[in-house]
Amino acid sequence: MNPFLQLLRSSLGKKYLMALSGFVLAGFVLGHMAGNAQIFLPPEYINAYGHKLQSLPGVVLWGIRLFLLLCVVVHICVAVLLTIENRLARPDRYEKEATVEATISSRAMPYTGLILLFFIIFHLLHYTVRSIYDYSNLPYNLHGETVHDIYTMMYLGFSHWWVSIFYIAVMGLLCLHLTHGVSSMFQTMGWRNEKWRAILDKAAAAYGWVVFLGFVSIPVAVLLTEHAGIALLDKEHVEATLALAKSLTLNQ
Amino acid sequence: MKLNLKIWRQKNSAVTGRLVDYQLDDVSPDSSFLEMLDLLNEQLVSEGEEPVAFDHDCREGICGTCSLNINGIPHGPQKATTTCQLHMRHFEDGETIVIEPFRAKPFPVISDLIIDRSAFEGITQAGGFITARTGSAPDGNSIAVRKNIAEKAMDAASCIGCGACVAACKNASAMLYVGAKVSHLNLLPQGAAEKDRRVLSMVWQMDRAGFGNCTNYGECSAVCPKEIPLDVIAKMNRDYAVATVKNIFTQAM
Ligand code: HEM
Ligand code: FES
Numbered sequence: 001m002n003p004f005l006q007l008l009r010s011s012l013g014k015k016y017l018m019a020l021s022g023f024v025l026a027g028f029v030l031g032h033m034a035g036n037a038q039i040f041l042p043p044e045y046i047n048a049y050g051h052k053l054q055s056l057p058g059v060v061l062w063g064i065r066l067f068l069l070l071c072v073v074v075h076i077c078v079a080v081l082l083t084i085e086n087r088l089a090r091p092d093r094y095e096k097e098a099t100v101e102a103t104i105s106s107r108a109m110p111y112t113g114l115i116l117l118f119f120i121i122f123h124l125l126h127y128t129v130r131s132i133y134d135y136s137n138l139p140y141n142l143h144g145e146t147v148h149d150i151y152t153m154m155y156l157g158f159s160h161w162w163v164s165i166f167y168i169a170v171m172g173l174l175c176l177h178l179t180h181g182v183s184s185m186f187q188t189m190g191w192r193n194e195k196w197r198a199i200l201d202k203a204a205a206a207y208g209w210v211v212f213l214g215f216v217s218i219p220v221a222v223l224l225t226e227h228a229g230i231a232l233l234d235k236e237h238v239e240a241t242l243a244l245a246k247s248l249t250l251n252q
Numbered sequence: 253m254k255l256n257l258k259i260w261r262q263k264n265s266a267v268t269g270r271l272v273d274y275q276l277d278d279v280s281p282d283s284s285f286l287e288m289l290d291l292l293n294e295q296l297v298s299e300g301e302e303p304v305a306f307d308h309d310c311r312e313g314i315c316g317t318c319s320l321n322i323n324g325i326p327h328g329p330q331k332a333t334t335t336c337q338l339h340m341r342h343f344e345d346g347e348t349i350v351i352e353p354f355r356a357k358p359f360p361v362i363s364d365l366i367i368d369r370s371a372f373e374g375i376t377q378a379g380g381f382i383t384a385r386t387g388s389a390p391d392g393n394s395i396a397v398r399k400n401i402a403e404k405a406m407d408a409a410s411c412i413g414c415g416a417c418v419a420a421c422k423n424a425s426a427m428l429y430v431g432a433k434v435s436h437l438n439l440l441p442q443g444a445a446e447k448d449r450r451v452l453s454m455v456w457q458m459d460r461a462g463f464g465n466c467t468n469y470g471e472c473s474a475v476c477p478k479e480i481p482l483d484v485i486a487k488m489n490r491d492y493a494v495a496t497v498k499n500i501f502t503q504a505m
Binding site for chain 1: 258260350357424456459462464471487488491496
């Protein structure tokens with residue numbers, strides 16, 4: 001058989017795809033979190049950053065988007081395939097089954113993954129397609145150029161408490177998914193031994209927590225600013241943008 | 253001690269089985285688990301009933317013939333212990349013990365607690381050997397092996413092929429077994445020559461037999477009576493990747 005086909009059909013080939021796509025996604029998530037954290041700086045930073053990404057040449061922007069989409073699709077398709085095969089490998093369940101070693105995060109992988117899939121769809125509709133709420137009219141003056149005010153969009157998005165609660169809960173599940181996944185991918189690629197195992201397990205948990213705390217800090221900060229009067233973010237800027245948007249609509 | 257047993261009874265692979273309740277009133281805490289089952293069978297035979305079929309051979313923890321899922325754990329609750337070496341003192345007086353066969357699609361039940369593990373033999377036949385001229389034994393130490401390598405290979409070689417790893421794995425994956433066999437031979441100079449071919453064909457055979465895919469739960473190593481480490485799976489994963497890449501390039505040329 002063609003060795004390439006043999007690889008894709010084999011259990012280990014599928015596991016490599018899982019690990020490699022998971023590696024890309026886990027890296028993306030950390031970068032995304034770091035980018036978002038700029039919301040704690042004055043509005044200019046995150047708006048300039050967003051504008052820079054949006055104005056990348058079309059091939060590059062769409063190249064990155066399609067590559068990420070490919071990773072998500074591969075990750076999910078292979079996960080479904082592997083999970084079905086695993087169920088088929090034990091058609092008769094035990095009457096009594098104990099768990100000696102497996103962690104909750106490892107056992108929950110298919111479930112946390114599935115919820116992440118729904119979240120990814122919601123998230124894209126929310127902030128990329130912007131079809132859940134209309135954020136089309138949020139102008140920001142970046143050195144004389146009118147750009148989209150991402151700062152205000154994020155603030156408005158998370159000021160709905162149900163959206164914030166949903167994001168926070170899903171980030172908890174992402175933390176769980178990464179706690180097993182980031183350590184597991186080293187084992188899958190064969191880059192782990194008994195000495196490194198414990199260290200990698202801890203590093204993966206730390207990775208999960210960093211991503212969790214980084215992401216969650218944003219909806220928490222919005223809720224505190226908006227509802228508890230603890231001004232962690234620039235509410236005046238948000239109000240100014242909304243006023244500007246309104247006057248622009250009236251003038252039209 | 254008194255025991256309540258719930259034992260899987262199944263006449264053959266064609267019919268469905270079920271758990272049946274039995275009671276034993278006078279079990280010595282010093283007896284082994286299999287001796288306890290012998291006692292039950294004597295009782296059943298004297299009552300004119302069919303004895304419980306279970307696998308055993310050496311009863312010394314070295315052959316890998318005994319099996320049994322005991323209260324949900326392959327080879328029972330005692331770490332690094334085969335069922336034949338498990339003693340009844342590890343159970344409470346009056347305890348209810350559930351005894352089932354190892355379960356996996358490639359391990360069909362033959363009768364009661366006896367399963368067909370020839371899927372493992374198929375994997376070993378696919379590459380768990382070295383191609384060497386037979387004849388008189390070579391001189392000891394004529395091939396030097398580094399101490400740490402020899403130790404790793406010995407650890408992997410201690411696998412007795414009982415199948416507890418498959419039975420414990422929530423995915424019924426055989427990767428600890430195959431990893432042990434691959435690591436044992438691929439680590440040593442005698443086996444290294446056929447390293448690539450070995451890992452490719454053993455994994456291929458493992459997949460064909462219908463075992464599940466490892467998701468790195470670690471249940472297998474935790475119940476393994478020989479405490480084979482998860483390292484062997486990482487080694488198999490690594491060797492398979494290298495062998496595949498080499499294969500793609502040599503076939504392309
Ligand atoms: C979109 C829906 C997703 C589903 C259905 C899903 C499902 C899974 C499943 C079933 C596994 C295998 C578990 C195992 O081997 O124990 C897995 C592994 C993994 N996932 Fe996901 N996941 C999803 C999204 C994500 C995302 C967004 C990330 C990154 C942030 C991610 C990162 C990982 C990593 C790093 C692994 C480890 C790969 C390995 O075990 O070799 N997954 N995922
Ligand atoms: S009977 Fe031989 S290992 Fe248990």
